[in-house]
Amino acid sequence: MSYNSEMNRVIFVSGSSNSGKTTLIEMLIPRLRRKGLRVGTIKHAHQGCEIDQPGKDSWRHAEAGASAVTVVAPNQTALLVQTEKEMALGQAIQQMAHHADLILAEGYKGTQGSKILLEPEAGKSIEMDDAVCRIGVQVDKLSSNELDQIVAFLLKNIQFITVQLVLFAQLKELFGEERLSMTLPKGSTGHAIIAWLLQKKSSLERLLQVSRLAVNCEYVSWDHVLQHGDEVALILPVSGG
Amino acid sequence: MVEYLTRGPIDIETWHRQATDARDGASVEFLGIVRGEEEGHRVQYLDYEAYSPMAERKIGALVEETKKKWSLHRVYVRHRIGRVGVGEVSVVIGIQAPHRKEAFDACQFLIGAIKRDVPIWKKPYVDRTHVSEKGSLVQRA
Numbered sequence: 412m413s414y415n416s417e418m419n420r421v422i423f424v425s426g427s428s429n430s431g432k433t434t435l436i437e438m439l440i441p442r443l444r445r446k447g448l449r450v451g452t453i454k455h456a457h458q459g460c461e462i463d464q465p466g467k468d469s470w471r472h473a474e475a476g477a478s479a480v481t482v483v484a485p486n487q488t489a490l491l492v493q494t495e496k497e498m499a500l501g502q503a504i505q506q507m508a509h510h511a512d513l514i515l516a517e518g519y520k521g522t523q524g525s526k527i528l529l530e531p532e533a534g535k536s537i538e539m540d541d542a543v544c545r546i547g548v549q550v551d552k553l554s555s556n557e558l559d560q561i562v563a564f565l566l567k568n569i570q571f572i573t574v575q576l577v578l579f580a581q582l583k584e585l586f587g588e589e590r591l592s593m594t595l596p597k598g599s600t601g602h603a604i605i606a607w608l609l610q611k612k613s614s615l616e617r618l619l620q621v622s623r624l625a626v627n628c629e630y631v632s633w634d635h636v637l638q639h640g641d642e643v644a645l646i647l648p649v650s651g652g
Numbered sequence: 653m654v655e656y657l658t659r660g661p662i663d664i665e666t667w668h669r670q671a672t673d674a675r676d677g678a679s680v681e682f683l684g685i686v687r688g689e690e691e692g693h694r695v696q697y698l699d700y701e702a703y704s705p706m707a708e709r710k711i712g713a714l715v716e717e718t719k720k721k722w723s724l725h726r727v728y729v730r731h732r733i734g735r736v737g738v739g740e741v742s743v744v745i746g747i748q749a750p751h752r753k754e755a756f757d758a759c760q761f762l763i764g765a766i767k768r769d770v771p772i773w774k775k776p777y778v779d780r781t782h783v784s785e786k787g788s789l790v791q792r793a
Contacts, residue, residue: 579703580773625771628706644703644771651700651707651731651772652684652743652763 420569420596421453421504421514423522426529431550432517435529435561438550442562443513449606451511453503455518463491509602512595513569525568527561539564570597572639576604580647585612593643601626601633604643622647656711657702662730667746673725676748680755682763684743686736693778700733700742703771707731710770714762722758724749729762731772742774 424432436452443450454460463470469482473491482489490506492498500522504514516522525542533547537557544564546553553561576591583589595603601624608615623630625644626637637643664681672679686698715727728746736742745763749755 577703579701579771580775583701625703625706628703628709630769644706646703646771647773649767649769649771650774651702651770652767 418501418504418524419598420512421500421516421524422565422568423516423519423524423526424529425518425520425526426531430529430531432529435527435546435550435553436515436517438553438558439515439561439565442558443565446562446566448512449510451507451514453500453507453514453516453519455516457518462489508600509606512599512603513565527564537561542568571595572597572599572637572641574604574637574639574641574643577642577644579644581618582608582615582645582647585615595637597639599637601631601635601637601643603637604645605633608645618647619645654712656708656729657704657731657733659732659734662732662741662744664741664744664746667728667744670726672748675725675750677750678752678755679746679748680752680759681747682743682745682759683741684763686738686740686742688738690776690778693776695738696777696779697735697737698742699735699775699777700731701773701775702731702733704733707770707772711766714765714769717765718747718758718762721761722749722754724754724758727758727762729766731766731770733772 424436426432440450440452463473463480469480469489469491472480473493477493479490479492481491500516500519504516507514527544527546529546529550531547531549533545535545535547536553537560538545538547539560544561546561571594573592573594576593578586578589578591593604593607595607604624605619608619623646624633624635625631625646626635626641628642630646664683667681686695688695711729711731715729718724719727724747726746726748728744731743732741743763743766745759745766747755747759747762749758
């Protein structure tokens with residue numbers, strides 16, 4: 412999986428401090444979720460982060476020198492990795508790739524890419540070209556209509572591909588279809604197919620764990636990057652002979 | 653192009669009738685036959701489903717791999733799809749080789765690889781209850 416393909420699904424939310432970046436992200440996430448998208452976020456924390464609480468078991472593991480600590484709870488999982496220097500943005504995105512269709516990255520002011528720029532002093536409400544959406548007012552002054560325009564900008568800037576999923580055996584029976592058309596963000600891998608299917612039928616988890624991925628009639632790894640127009644099949648354990 | 657999958661019965665005579673290669677001194681055949689019992693249930697028939705374009709391509713690749721590995725000239729594969737009754741032949745592998753060891757080894761390899769990698773699924777129809785959903789995943793023989 413190359414970083415380039417991952418960068419296709421990132422939009423930066425930039426602006427000086429107190430310009431309303433976090434508030435805007437809070438306003439956008441529910442609107443994107445209503446479109447069926449899973450939204451990931453990245454916070455660029457120059458001054459370090461204090462996610463773990465001193466004294467907690469996980470904190471003590473890290474203090475003792477663990478290079479990575481994972482805390483697994485019933486409804487969320489936290490991964491804290493110790494890095495010598497700041498993790499590259501592409502790598503940070505890759506960590507979340509299986510869990511998000513679109514990623515909003517707060518900060519990263521100088522980085523190239525599609526972005527929402529907050530300039531609350533500018534006075535002009537919204538101005539957008541192909542890759543930049545400028546917001547010139549306080550974000551709490553944005554109308555519902557203007558927020559919809561920003562969502563449309565985000566969707567236009569995340570490129571999507573369509574693949575055909577062919578279904579066999581129990582999958583065909585469960586979905587009652589032989590073929591499904593799926594729209595995914597460009598750069599999606601086999602993991603996105605699994606996530607999509609599990610969202611529809613969570614009971615599939617065990618079956619999918621023992622399945623293989625085929626793209627255009629060849630077995631490929633789950634990290635295989637899908638292309639527009641691909642024919643994709645989940646090969647459940649076979650039983651010919 | 654050879655078609656490895658067939659809806660009708662497999663006519664093994666066509667394989668037998670083909671001229672043998674003068675370099676070969678051994679012929680080994682594997683016939684898979686539908687059993688009348690599956691996990692304690694009496695089977696009426698099996699229904700084989702395939703992802704046909706991929707199955708054809710995959711069998712073709714495995715046949716080439718087998719030929720190359722044992723330097724064979726003649727390899728035959730046919731697999732039924734659709735409904736196959738108890739006692740009927742569901743798969744045939746035919747191998748001809750200079751000596752019996754290559755023929756047996758290649759045959760063993762090829763049927764194993766087909767059972768592992770070719771996207772074909774069987775669904776047994778048993779007496780009384782129609783096995784579906786979870787039950788349709790019957791581990792290979």
